[in-house]
Amino acid sequence: MRALTWQSTGHVSVETVPDPTIEDPKDVVIRVTSTAICGSDLHLYGVLGPFLDRGDILGHEAMGVVEAVGSDVRTLAAGDRVVVPFVIACGECAMCRSGLTTQCETTQNHEHGTGADLYGYTELYGSVPGGQAEYLRVRRADANAYKVGHDLPDDRYLFLSDILPTAWQGVQYANVPDGGTLGVLGLGPVGQFAARIGRHLGHRVIAIDPVPERRLMAERYGIETLDLGDDTLDALRERTSGRGPDSIVDAVGLEAHGNRTIEVVQKAVGILPDAAAKPIMQHAGVDRLAALTFAIDAVRRGGTLSLSGVYAGAADPLPMMTMFDKQLSLRMGQCNVHAWRDELLPLVEDPADPLGTEDLTTHRVPLDRAPEMYEIFQKKEQGCIKVVLKPGA
Template identity: 45%
Template sequence: MKAICWHGHGDVRYETVPDPKIEAPSDAIIKVTRTAICGSDLHLLDGYMPTMKSGDVLGHEFMGEVVETGASVTKLKKGDRVIVPFNLACGECFFCKKTLFSLCDRSNRNAEVAAKVMGYSPSGLFGYSHMLGGYSGGQAEYVRVPYADVGPLKIPDGLTEEQVLFLTDIFPTGYMAAEHCEMEKGDTVAVWGCGPVGQFAIQSAWMFGAGRVIAIDHVPERLALAKSWGKAETIDFLKQDVFDTLNELTKGRGPDRCIDAVGAEAHGTGSFDAMLDKAKAAVKLATDRPHALRQAIHCCRKGGTVSVPGVYVGFLDKVPMGAFVNKGLTMKSGQTHTHRYTRPLLEKIQAGAIDPTRLITHRAKLSEAPALYKKFRDKEEGCIKVVLSP
């Protein structure tokens, strides 16, 4: 089959790889009908994630048709159309029973590698390094899906693939980010990053009762979408000082809830800490560039909440813990417990409460993915979200 494979920093290729096979009775094989490039895939392209190996199949946002099931699978049958959560969960361990699916104790088959870095291992992920299981991803014609009775959700007739594809990751991720804010009705919510997760965080903030949403970015197309689709006020951080502008907009108090939807590769153009981050990362003295997180902590009102759906990889420098502690802030983060949200968010799509297809800017064949990875990373041609058809 054909797939998109990682071969090093800045090097992804469309090439032939072996077809997946059933390896356990709980597996299913899915023929991929739609897949997408996620912002967190760019951390792989840019070489930020350790334990990647040349030839690894990428992709964790995908859906498709069941073509084969293992002997113990009872909830799926050949021909079912399903979306597949980006993280794997067994459904039976201590954490899965608490619906903390991204913390599953059984699905990371390389848990000891992750534990050396994190203390304890999170769940396995599709297409996201050998530290997180070494599972082949879904930017491919076919993919093996373990725990097939737990993760995949059957999609009813009447919904297009583009309407439901983002249930695999970015819609639940943005929704959980807003949920983590523990919002009170009428709160002012500031969202750093107007990429795909940031856009869904904006949409979700309104669902949780926000009174005002302020979106922060510097890419014109992303700010325009946050304003038109997200009904957000916007701040271009290249033209406005973020702290001063938020302070003015909130009458000196600061936003009640802050969402860092940027993560490990924040730009922070022109600021000293951002330039220092880039210099350290370039010479391998730091793993992440947490400018957006620092700024969210600095800007959040006293007693407020900082929600972090943005992906971080390793150890962060100069995080203002003094501000965090003395302002009495709360932080909530984590890989998304996707399985918890797929069905209720599917119901919102069915009810017409949200149209996820508004996010899509580029549609292409799977073979075009290598060029689109770079276009997405470099924010060329208004590229916000790429959907691929194998």
């Protein structure tokens, strides 16, 4: 089959690789009909290379049609259309039963001290082949493949794999009070959905992003927007009675603009030999914290910060005095995708499409164009907000 593979920092390519097969009786293999490039894939492209091997298959947002079924699978059959959450959970352990599927005790990576296995996301999370490919082996399929109907287009369902529940969890964790204001930092795919969800739930939403096309897309959903500049903090406070938003979702994460020195260090570490780079990143790695420090400054006293953007630094300096003095609440973490499915599925299947699942993708291209689209997406060129790859095209 053809699959998008990591080759080196800043270099991915589509290669011919062996087809996946049933390796465990709980597996299914799907023919991928749609798979997306996620903002967190760009971390692999530019920063986390020391934890990848040449030829690793990337991608963790995928859906398709079941082609082969393991003997212990009870809920799926060949021909079923399914969405695959990026988290691989057992559905049975104490963490899964409590809704914390990203902390699954069955697939947890004890060697690295990290959570559950993830598709296409480094040795830290199991080195599991990802979904930017023509076929995908879905592990523990009864717990990890959502059966959906055949009538609606893929875009209605595809984003249930990651970015839609990630945004939903981000807004839930933000704990916006009734009549309150939600700030959203970053209007990439997760930020777009977080802002739309905030409005859907009845909140006032003010979102910040430096890219005009992203602001225009958000404004279609009744979201107030601000450009990112030297006066953004003052403008945000002016719109919120001088206090700042009640809650802020940081949908940017570790690759925020704003600290050129740390950006250079990240890139330098990313190209070191693995043996040298891994200890640095695991024990002394520092993120670009421009978005987080802005959020800490901007949120009102007694407010809540919700981190949906990925952070990976082991030695990030935080302004603890400010956070303590402002009495802030902070919630974060990988999305527990499985926990939000029942709330989101009716919205996804609503004929009115209230969250605009069909109004997010800006680039829909064949799988072979994936390397080009990684670069365009990273550079925010051509109005690129969300890329969906079509392996069968």
